[in-house]
Amino acid sequence: MFGLLEESGFQRIRSAVVPNFRFRKIATQNSAEAYGVKAVMMTAEKPGGD
Amino acid sequence: MTGSIEAQAGLEGEFKDEIIRMYQNVADNPEGEFHFFHGRQAADMFAYDAHSLDEAPQGAVASFAVVGNPHLRSNVQPGDTVLDLGSSAGLDAIIASRSTGPTGKVIGVDLNPSMYLKAQAHAAASGSGMECHEGRMESIPLTDESVDVVISNGVINLSFQKRKVIEEMFRVLRPGGRISITDIVSAK
Numbered sequence: 001m002f003g004l005l006e007e008s009g010f011q012r013i014r015s016a017v018v019p020n021f022r023f024r025k026i027a028t029q030n031s032a033e034a035y036g037v038k039a040v041m042m043t044a045e046k047p048g049g050d
Numbered sequence: 051m052t053g054s055i056e057a058q059a060g061l062e063g064e065f066k067d068e069i070i071r072m073y074q075n076v077a078d079n080p081e082g083e084f085h086f087f088h089g090r091q092a093a094d095m096f097a098y099d100a101h102s103l104d105e106a107p108q109g110a111v112a113s114f115a116v117v118g119n120p121h122l123r124s125n126v127q128p129g130d131t132v133l134d135l136g137s138s139a140g141l142d143a144i145i146a147s148r149s150t151g152p153t154g155k156v157i158g159v160d161l162n163p164s165m166y167l168k169a170q171a172h173a174a175a176s177g178s179g180m181e182c183h184e185g186r187m188e189s190i191p192l193t194d195e196s197v198d199v200v201i202s203n204g205v206i207n208l209s210f211q212k213r214k215v216i217e218e219m220f221r222v223l224r225p226g227g228r229i230s231i232t233d234i235v236s237a238k
């Protein structure tokens with residue numbers, strides 16, 4: 001998603017992993033970890049402001 | 051080629067129906083068990099302000115299904131126009147409206163027609179002047195450069211057209227506008 005934001009023209013892109021995110025069901029969480037699934041917070045700006 | 055485009059459109063349609071069904075189920079049966087945390091438990095997990103949660107319509111809190119807290123870095127200011135993309139039952143929009151104040155505005159857009167009506171009812175109950183629209187995040191029903199901040203919480207990953215969603219966020223933002231989103235990504 002970082003790359004898509006950049007390609008769409010966003011600037012000052014920042015991302016961080018959401019620390020407490022996990023799935024409630026253990027089987028789902030295990031699958032998520034196997035696929036490298038994580039929750040992230042992203043901020044970015046559209047250029048052109050003052 | 052045409053066949054594969056049709057196949058993807060068919061799959062996208064089925065997926066859309068499944069998304070509507072799943073989140074409708076959360077809203078209609080908030081006491082139910084799902085593969086994700088929801089309700090007050092999820093909000094507490096992601097450090098939502100307890101006072102805001104206590105004051106919000108409890109129907110909006112109970113059906114809250116999210117992956118993080120976009121308010122932590124949204125820096126919404128009084129007078130801002132905020133778009134909540136995938137507003138569901140309206141809790142994130144109601145919380146954002148506390149920061150915009152009466153001179154600002156929060157607009158919720160959701161795919162599910164009954165969900166945006168629910169958000170509208172919750173917003174009215176909370177005294178928030180939230181404006182709700184039924185719409186798709188790949189075609190946001192707002193004019194160009196009409197929004198100061200876009201928040202979104204766990205919905206962009208559900209789109210088959212993520213590039214289009216991001217281009218749409220860029221389109222509706224004013225120059226200098228910003229996004230604060232939380233979502234699921236996969237490293238593989």
